Amino acid sequence: MANTPTHIKAWIYSEYGKTQDVLKFDTNVEIPEIKEDQVLIKVVAAALNPIDYKRNLGYLRSFGTPLPAVPGYDVAGVVVRIGSQVTKFKVGDEVYGDINEIAIQNVKIIGSLAEYTTAEEKLLAHKPNNLSFSEAASLPAAIITAYQGLETVQFSAGKSILVLGGAGGVGTLIIQLAKHVFGASKIAATASTAKLELLRELGADLPIDYTKEKFEELPEKFDVVYDTVGESERALKAIKEGGKVITIVRSGVASAIQFGVTSDGSVLEKLKPYLESGKVKAVLDPKGPFPFSQTVEAFSHLETNRAVGKVVIYPIP
Template identity: 70%
Template structure:
C-alpha cells in the first residue's frame, strides 16, 4: 500500500514511459529505473496508490500535442495517493495527507513530463484536494479530470436551476459526471442523455429523465429542444440542431463550429467545492466493470480505453 509518511523515499522508481509517439501497445514501456521527480517549492511528492486513464492520455501519446509536449514522458493526469514530502511554499498539505487531483493544470499546454503512471509523482498544491473520506483511492483517482471538466463546462454554459440539458455520451467518464452535477449541483429540471442500448438503465440511475438510445433515435430530430447541450462525443453539428435558440452547446472537442469549446484548467478548488456532494453520496464516481487494471497491465488498460466502450472510468490499481 502507501509508503508511510517520512519513510525512506527511493531515488529511482518504476514508471510507464514512452519515448516516441504512437499507440500505447507500440510505445508504452515499463521502466524499472526512472529517476524520481524533483520537487519544486510549490509541489508535494505523492506516493501514487491509484491513477485513472483518460482519452487525453491516448491523444497525447499519439502526438496530438507535439508542439507543446516533451518526450520521453510518463503519462497520466489523474492521481490519488499519500503525500510523502512537501515543498517549502506548500501551505495547506502535509506529509501523510491522502490527496487526489488532475496533476496537469493546463492539460494541453505543456503537459507534465512526469505524470501519474509511476510509483511516485509530484504535483502543485493548487491542483490537489484532500480525498473525501468515504471514497477509496480507486474511486478518488477516477474523478478529477472528468468531474472538473463536467463542472467547468456546466458553469461556462450558465446552466441554472429549472433549465433542461442534453448530455451526449452520458455513460462515458465525463458524461456520467455531467448528468449527476446537472441534477444535484446545478438543479436542472430535465436531463436527457444518449448512450447505447445496454446503458440506458445506467443513465436513469445517474439521474437522467430521458435516456436516449443513439442506435435507434436521432436526438437532433426530437421535437423538444434543450437550454444546454453538453457534447462529450464530438458531434457539434448535430448538437446545434438540438439546442434552443439562445441556448449553449458546450464541447470538449476543438473541431466543433459555432459552439463553445473549452480546455479544462485543473484546480483543487472545484474538488473542494464538490466535496459535500461526494461525501453525501449524491454524486458518485463510476468505475467501468472491467475498469481496474494492475500496474503491470497499463498497456492492456489503454487498449480497453481506446475501444471507447468503457462505462465510466478505467483505473490503474494497485501500484507497487
C-alpha cells in the same frame, strides 16, 4: 521520507506511436524533484484519459513535451514530501487531483502512471474519506471538466440539458452535477442500448438510445447540449432558441462553445460535500480496476470508446 527511493517504476514512452507499441515498463526512472509549491505523491491509483493516448500518438508534440515521458493526469495517493511554500497539505495526507493545470501546456514529464509523481498544491484536494483511492483517482479531470463546462454556459436551476455521451467518464458526472449541484429541470442523455439503465440510475429523466433514435429529431429541445463525443453540428438542432452547445471535442463548429478544462483543487473541495453524501458518485468501468502491470491493456480498452465511466489503474505498487 527516509524510505523515498531515488529511482521508481513507471510506464514510459520514448517515441510517438500507438500506446501498445511505445509504452514500456521501466523499473529505473529517476524520481521527480518537487518545486517550492509542489508536493511529492506516493501514487496509489491513477485514471486514464483520452488525452493520454493522444499524447502518446504525438498530437501534442508541437507543445514541446520532452521525451521520454510518463503519461497520466489523474492521481490519488499519499503526500510524502512537501515544498517550502506548501501550507494546505502535510506528509501523510491522502490527496487527489489532475496534476496538469492545462492539459496541453507544461505537462509533467513524470505523470501519474508511476510510483511517485508531483503536483502543485493548488491542483490537489484532500481525498474524501468515503471514497476509495480508485474512486478518487477516477474523478479529477472528468468532474472538473463537467463542473467548469456547466459554469461556462451559466447553467442554473430550472434549465434543461442534453448530454451527448452520458455513459462516458465526463458524461456520467455532467448528469449528476446538473441534477444535484445545478438543479436541472430535465436531463436527457445519449448512450447505447446496454447503458440506458445506468443513465437512469445517474439521474437522467430521458435516456436516449443513439443506436435507435436521432436526438436532434426529438420534438423536445434543450437549454444546453453538452457534447462529449463530437456531434456539435447535430447538437445545434437540439437546442431551444437562445440555447447553447458546449463541446470538449474539437468541432470546427463556430457556434459551439469549445471548452478546455483548467485543473483546480478548489473545485474538488467545493464538490466534496456532494461526494461525501453520496449524491455524486464515481463511476468506474466494470472491467477495471486494472493492475499496474496491465496498463497497456487498460489503454486498449479505453481506446475502444466503449468504456463506461472511467478506466482506473490500481493498485500502483
